[in-house]
Amino acid sequence: MRILITGVCGFAGSALAECLLERKPGLRICGMDNLMRPGAETNRARVEKLGVDFVHGDLRSASDVEGLPACDWVIDAAANPSVLAGLSGSGSSRRLFEHNLSALGNVLEYCRQHKAGLLLLSSSRVYSIPALVSIPLRAEHGAFVVDSSAELPTGLTANGIGVNFSTAAPVSLYGATKLASEIMALEYGAAFGFPVWITRCGVLAGAGQFGTPAQGIFAYWVNAHLRRRPLRYIGFNGLGLQARDAFHPRDLAALLLAQTRTGRADGQRIYTAGGGIPNTMSLAQLTAWCDERFGAHPPAVDPAPRMYDIPWVAMDNTDVTRDFDWRIEMPLPVILEGIAQHAMAHPDWLDVSRV
Ligand SMILES: NC(=O)c1ccc[n+]([C@@H]2O[C@H](COP(=O)([O-])OP(=O)(O)OC[C@H]3O[C@@H](n4cnc5c(N)ncnc54)[C@H](O)[C@@H]3O)[C@@H](O)[C@H]2O)c1
Numbered sequence: 001m002r003i004l005i006t007g008v009c010g011f012a013g014s015a016l017a018e019c020l021l022e023r024k025p026g027l028r029i030c031g032m033d034n035l036m037r038p039g040a041e042t043n044r045a046r047v048e049k050l051g052v053d054f055v056h057g058d059l060r061s062a063s064d065v066e067g068l069p070a071c072d073w074v075i076d077a078a079a080n081p082s083v084l085a086g087l088s089g090s091g092s093s094r095r096l097f098e099h100n101l102s103a104l105g106n107v108l109e110y111c112r113q114h115k116a117g118l119l120l121l122s123s124s125r126v127y128s129i130p131a132l133v134s135i136p137l138r139a140e141h142g143a144f145v146v147d148s149s150a151e152l153p154t155g156l157t158a159n160g161i162g163v164n165f166s167t168a169a170p171v172s173l174y175g176a177t178k179l180a181s182e183i184m185a186l187e188y189g190a191a192f193g194f195p196v197w198i199t200r201c202g203v204l205a206g207a208g209q210f211g212t213p214a215q216g217i218f219a220y221w222v223n224a225h226l227r228r229r230p231l232r233y234i235g236f237n238g239l240g241l242q243a244r245d246a247f248h249p250r251d252l253a254a255l256l257l258a259q260t261r262t263g264r265a266d267g268q269r270i271y272t273a274g275g276g277i278p279n280t281m282s283l284a285q286l287t288a289w290c291d292e293r294f295g296a297h298p299p300a301v302d303p304a305p306r307m308y309d310i311p312w313v314a315m316d317n318t319d320v321t322r323d324f325d326w327r328i329e330m331p332l333p334v335i336l337e338g339i340a341q342h343a344m345a346h347p348d349w350l351d352v353s354r355v
Helices: 011-023 040-050 062-066 093-114 129-133 173-192 217-226 249-261 283-294 318-324 332-345
Strands: 002-006 028-033 053-056 073-076 117-123 137-140 143-146 196-201 232-234 243-247 270-273 280-282 300-302
Touching: 002 011, 002 093, 011 028, 011 040, 011 249, 028 040, 040 053, 062 093, 073 093, 093 117, 093 173, 117 173, 117 249, 143 243, 143 280, 173 196, 196 249, 217 243, 217 283, 217 332, 243 332, 249 318, 270 318, 280 283, 283 332
Parallel strands: 002 028, 002 073, 028 053, 073 117, 117 196, 196 270, 232 300
Antiparallel strands: 137 143, 243 280
């Protein structure tokens, strides 16, 4: 089997390449990246050493994509993944559109031409922000948790957010590019007869992630705490109760491989997957973990809300467990310890990530 990984020098792309090669000896991987993400160039030598056939190219360019060798599957891990992308100070909206949507058009044409299956990494950010903000929550042990005594909206259960949760606008500009990508991918798959699996991922986290406050929050927080950089609890009364689930690309790799093995042509194509409730942590809890590991470093408080901020997200893994026999194997403390060790070994990591 031969797999093309777009964005192969990003955090997810490079980690997936490594984990897939570990899990599937004999697998051949071709990867493309334009190295636009600060820090991505540090992964180029790493993936080439793994045996990845690396192509420096831009997915926005049809001729760059046309030059790629034929593969059986494409893992689309190239995007600008910041929820603030396209807003002033975070790059232009046109640039976001080109990288996250126009580029996908070229990837879909590649799949059509080569009859390659597509494994699309979508996001929890496809969900409606007003609906997410309205989830009934209460505070427990320094974190928001779902208040199950209240009536829960469609798509939300005690296990987390599932595929049927509202995707009504606004979902953020970034989220809208992912939602539109899902629709285009499904349509191409149906029209041209190639398999498409879409995974709406919760937060991905792990050692070597390029973290910023708007994306890669676990890696950013651990690195910033260790370096005594200023940290802030933004919005939600400045208490740091906002919580996210997180999982490692190693676990995602297992799910993607299971999807390639699933021959069924009909039925559910869109899934949610993430750390789930057991791998969910608030910023206050993350600070407590870091305080224990590196000594106290209290964040400042900035209660003013920030655009697109949401208080709680945890993905429901019920469907992926049922259909792919998939479950999380890496608990959050293990992921955090990996990030901490990497942070200690790379004192310049926040500069590499250009935070
Ligand atoms: N990190 C998360 O928590 C998370 C959660 C859900 C979904 N995702 C999705 O996973 C994917 C990967 O995210 P990540 O965290 O690894 O991001 P990342 O920024 O670390 O990696 C993205 C890579 O894509 C490359 N890239 C971007 N545009 C390109 C283009 N036009 N041509 C070629 N290469 C291009 C970048 O240089 C970078 O190396 C994204 O699609 C993102 O939406 C990520």
